[in-house]
Amino acid sequence: MGGDIVIEVKDLNISLKGKTIHKNVNISVNRGDIYSIIGKSGSGKSTLLRAMLMLQKFEGSIIILSTDIGKASNEKRSMIRKQFGVMFQAASLFTSLTIGENIAVSLNETVKLPKRMVENIVKFKLSLVGLDDDVYYLYPSELSGGMKKKAALARALILDPQLLFLDEPTSGLDPVSAEDFDKTIRQLNKLLGITVVMVTHDLDSFFNVTTRCCVLGDKKVLAEGTPFDIIKTEDEWIKKIFFGERGIKFQRWNQKHGSY
Amino acid sequence: MIEIKHNKSTVIIKGKATYSELPQLMNKLNKISKPVKILDITGIRKIDTSCLIFLLQFAKRYAAKINCSENDKKLLEIVKSNLKETAPKKTYHDKFFYNIGVAAYNKLIELYLFFGFLGEIFIHFAKALTHPKLFRVKAIVNDIEKMGLNAVPIITILSLLIGVVMAYQGSIKLKEFGANIFIVDLVSISITRELGPLIVAILLAGRSASSYTAQIGIMKVTEEIDVIKTMGLHPFDVLVFPKIISMIISLPLLVVLADIAGIFGGAVVANLSLGITYYDFYLRLSSVLTLHTFLSGLIKAPVFAFVIAVIGCFKGFRTSKNVESIGENVTISVVDGIFAVIVIDAIFSVVFRWAGI
Numbered sequence A: 001m002g003g004d005i006v007i008e009v010k011d012l013n014i015s016l017k018g019k020t021i022h023k024n025v026n027i028s029v030n031r032g033d034i035y036s037i038i039g040k041s042g043s044g045k046s047t048l049l050r051a052m053l054m055l056q057k058f059e060g061s062i063i064i065l066s067t068d069i070g071k072a073s074n075e076k077r078s079m080i081r082k083q084f085g086v087m088f089q090a091a092s093l094f095t096s097l098t099i100g101e102n103i104a105v106s107l108n109e110t111v112k113l114p115k116r117m118v119e120n121i122v123k124f125k126l127s128l129v130g131l132d133d134d135v136y137y138l139y140p141s142e143l144s145g146g147m148k149k150k151a152a153l154a155r156a157l158i159l160d161p162q163l164l165f166l167d168e169p170t171s172g173l174d175p176v177s178a179e180d181f182d183k184t185i186r187q188l189n190k191l192l193g194i195t196v197v198m199v200t201h202d203l204d205s206f207f208n209v210t211t212r213c214c215v216l217g218d219k220k221v222l223a224e225g226t227p228f229d230i231i232k233t234e235d236e237w238i239k240k241i242f243f244g245e246r247g248i249k250f251q252r253w254n255q256k257h258g259s260y
Numbered sequence B: 001m002i003e004i005k006h007n008k009s010t011v012i013i014k015g016k017a018t019y020s021e022l023p024q025l026m027n028k029l030n031k032i033s034k035p036v037k038i039l040d041i042t043g044i045r046k047i048d049t050s051c052l053i054f055l056l057q058f059a060k061r062y063a064a065k066i067n068c069s070e071n072d073k074k075l076l077e078i079v080k081s082n083l084k085e086t087a088p089k090k091t092y093h094d095k096f097f098y099n100i101g102v103a104a105y106n107k108l109i110e111l112y113l114f115f116g117f118l119g120e121i122f123i124h125f126a127k128a129l130t131h132p133k134l135f136r137v138k139a140i141v142n143d144i145e146k147m148g149l150n151a152v153p154i155i156t157i158l159s160l161l162i163g164v165v166m167a168y169q170g171s172i173k174l175k176e177f178g179a180n181i182f183i184v185d186l187v188s189i190s191i192t193r194e195l196g197p198l199i200v201a202i203l204l205a206g207r208s209a210s211s212y213t214a215q216i217g218i219m220k221v222t223e224e225i226d227v228i229k230t231m232g233l234h235p236f237d238v239l240v241f242p243k244i245i246s247m248i249i250s251l252p253l254l255v256v257l258a259d260i261a262g263i264f265g266g267a268v269v270a271n272l273s274l275g276i277t278y279y280d281f282y283l284r285l286s287s288v289l290t291l292h293t294f295l296s297g298l299i300k301a302p303v304f305a306f307v308i309a310v311i312g313c314f315k316g317f318r319t320s321k322n323v324e325s326i327g328e329n330v331t332i333s334v335v336d337g338i339f340a341v342i343v344i345d346a347i348f349s350v351v352f353r354w355a356g357i
Helices: A045-052 A074-081 A099-110 A115-128 A133-137 A145-157 A175-191 A203-209 A227-232 A236-257 B022-031 B049-062 B070-082 B096-130 B137-177 B180-221 B224-230 B235-274 B278-288 B291-298 B300-318 B323-355
Strands: A005-016 A019-030 A034-039 A059-064 A084-087 A163-167 A195-199 A212-217 A220-225 B002-007 B010-017 B038-047 B065-067
Touching (some): A034 A045, A034 A175, A045 A059, A099 A145, A115 A133, A163 A175, A212 A227, B010 B049, B022 B049, B038 B049, B049 B070, B096 B300, B180 B300, B224 B235, B235 B291
Parallel strands (some): A034 A195, B010 B038
Antiparallel strands (some): A005 A019, B002 B010
16 A cells, blocks of 8 residues: 555645635645645645645645545545544643543544543553653643643544644654654654654754655745755755755855855 | 454454444453453454554453564554553542532632632732822723723613513502502612612623633633733733722712613603603602612612622632633623622611611
8 A cells, every 4th residue: 555645735726815825736645654844934834734634725626545625525524534633733632621531532422432441542642652641630731832742642643543634743842852752753654654744844853754845935836855855956945944044144144254 | 344253262353443343343352251362363454553452451361362464563562562551540420428528618718719819909909009000090991981881771771671660560559559659769769779789780790790700711721811920010900900990980880870760761651651740750759769768779889899890800810721611610700790799789788777777
């Protein structure tokens, strides 16, 4: 089953309130990829992710697991959604449920299992993302930001999804936690064969885990490929993204000293 | 679909084993009563971690060996290394007396905290008297508009209707006695002394206390209260005082309005059903409705206002950091507000009677 395309975005057009966000966007994600979407703030990374998650109206076609989600029936769409694990940027745990209940929600909604079994599964997922059993009984407000993110990842993984969508998974984490997070994601990808699609700003994390990526900017895809393909691309915009602040500082330094 | 074969001490599982097949799998395997030595899952097409967790536990129960493909072995290892047997935490959910105890204790704590809150307000108020800048005129005026002025239409209509109903119900009996003119006594005294202040207070408890609680509660959830604190401001100055002061200003004014509207409603009915002219009504009213009757109703208004605002704010600060508790506290603040208003009204009645007012 390896190597086939799990997500294919074809000629995607999205406009919000009359403003064009995406124009003819084409990307494809292969099975087993850790696919990163990068780009400047406001370049529509999250919008693209939301379109894939069927939270955003779009024109064109997005084919996920060989189903065109734009045309599919509601039953078909919810079947595909069952294959998704999603982690939002702000973790977005249900504040009125404990972490254990939060993680168990979609399992309890899908199948009827004895309480003990659900608890075992949930605790396994907690351990998988590197959280202690103790957090099982805690409420989200009692957790730190990093722990919330991990709990949200555990919630995304509860049904062993084929596709894992992450919206800025490492933002707000300390470097060590971010590193751990990357390791977890790589491990999940390798061992469980989960295809990961993520939006990220964190360049360390980007180079750590990404196998393929695309750069969004100027309403379209500027480049797609492995990270090294992307860096080699001769594009001012991409260079700016990659060398970010450092790039600007370097240019300033150059202007001052007159030599390039 | 999942197939399970059981011969001698070997269990062979074939097919797909994911979370949706898990109940079926559990059901079938738990029926096996004979000891199992080998669990053969090589025939499984697709397996997920939730099924593996169960199979591992099942295998452990009989100390059985699991045969699986190379690929699944890796997955099995992950599950094995992350799976810990944990005893379920003791819960007291079905302990009746425990629940009663907890509820009573929580109520006591709540009362204790409420008095603490009250004390804090008084101490702060004393401080604010020496620093008049702490009173935020803009916020107070804004609050008076939202909670006082915007409540004018509903309060006018409600008290008008109360006056109409009172006069109408009374007129039937009074007509029998030929004591038509006493309708003025009935309407004016009951509205100014009791119904006017009570209607306004109950309405504002529903309207303002709930909105105070929700506002402060959400500010707490979104950590805006913490922002206020880190800016060197006191949440009391910014949030609580303007609300209390604007309530104390607007509630008595609304009571006056309610009194006027109620008596006017009574006058209309007296005119229509008992044939008392507006002029007669006015003459009788000016001899019946003494200033001290009117004031004995009005004096309650600031007390109601204070209690409603304090309960609304207190419940807002009591909100814990989750969404559900906002809803819960808003409900409680309205119920507690109305409850407190009626209790205080009863106390006033007894005290007035006792003091001969």
